[in-house]
Amino acid sequence: MSALPASTSVIPHRPAASHPRWLRLTHWLNALAVLVMVTSGWRIYNASPLYDFSFPSSITLGGWLGGALQWHFAAMWLLVFNGLIYLTFNIASGRLWQRFFPVGPKGVLHDLWAALRGRLSHADLAHYNQVQRAAYLFVMVDIILLVASGLVLWKSVQFGLLRELLGGYETARHVHFICMALLVAFVAVHLVMVALVPRTLRAMVLGNKDSGNKESV
């Protein structure tokens, strides 16, 4: 614990397990949902590109617009319900507050600087540094915005209030695209980080055996 940056308080009592089974399950189901949503979404985008480029067909899913839409509108259920389960467990167990807060610009910069100098400890996998906290919280909010803007594109008349909040149908298209791009950027960085600290992958697949706590749920 001595390696912790000053800006992060030491958690008095740790939850039963840092990588409980529900977290691992929802994390991997989410990764699958995101993969399907993003690659089918690129195919849908190609039908009428919003910007000056298209995605190479070979990295898209669905084969044609109709097929891509079927994948997109199937995987959305997985994304939404799995995401709701993750958030519910995370909030109800108090894990969200314990693992992701406090977080602030100062702490993030401090930890980022430490990370760049190779001085950030990953000894305790049950503890997220502030860069991780910020990144994970960011991607949660990003996916919520993706879903909200997606609802506007899917049902712009039925979700009229949401449509107005997001600036109308056409603006929602841009919001949806930008959130997708940010999600893809997150995943890219996320994968590099996992590759740098492969122990975390073991914990995310098998649970965190190092924590010495009994797994629950």
Place this chain on the structure above:
Amino acid sequence: MKTRDKSTGLDEPTILLEARKLIAPRIEDRSRRDFLLRSLTLGGVAMLSGCSLSDNESVDTALSAISRFNDRVQGWLFNPNAMAPTYPQSMITRPFPFNAFYSEDEAPTVEEESYRLEVTGLVADKRSWRLDELRAMAQTEQITRHICVEGWSAIGRWGGVRFSDFLRRVGADTDAKYVGFKCADDYYTSIDMATALHAQTLLALTYDGATLPRQYGFPMKLRMPTKLGYKNPKHIQAIFVSNTYSGGYWEDQGYNWFGGS
């Protein structure tokens, strides 16, 4: 590309573009199977582990089943009192894009003299209608956003008979599930009764204050701002009320049947 100019004549690139668009779904369809396989393997998604990956019929079946489930969800979400936004004249998209499964110059020509709108199925009055008779009914007009399944949208101004007025006039069984359409361009589609009765669903006879032009669906188009473009049939020749699902041109190829906004 999507906002094709209706003033564009017979220039070669346009024709090529249209031709490509016409055959693209078919070409794509053929490579669809291989494609699914490739993307699934490439992505490392072991979704189908256990059953044969080449058994793509099961993927298609599953996706179609979910699409039908999505039809039901949308029927349930549909609020008959929720109105699509309307816009001022200044916001009309000009020129309004032409879009169909064929090119603009291939749009069918329907003669008003011989035209009769056929009405069949669960209706009390099955006689055919002349255009004048429809023009004699109460007319309404609205400026709404047309949203295409491809993602683009355009604002247009349509006028005509409120479709619910027409259905009541012909004594349609409004408890029936579906209203179907057959068109002069061989297009066909069907919609749910709740949307058919929505206050903004118009049997459109005019576009931008003038008789509906050929490329926008003369003699009439069903205009529903609560549904995607492919659900809005043009050049309607026959309307039928039914309890039997009859799909649609694009719907039978995989587009979602409800297709609502």
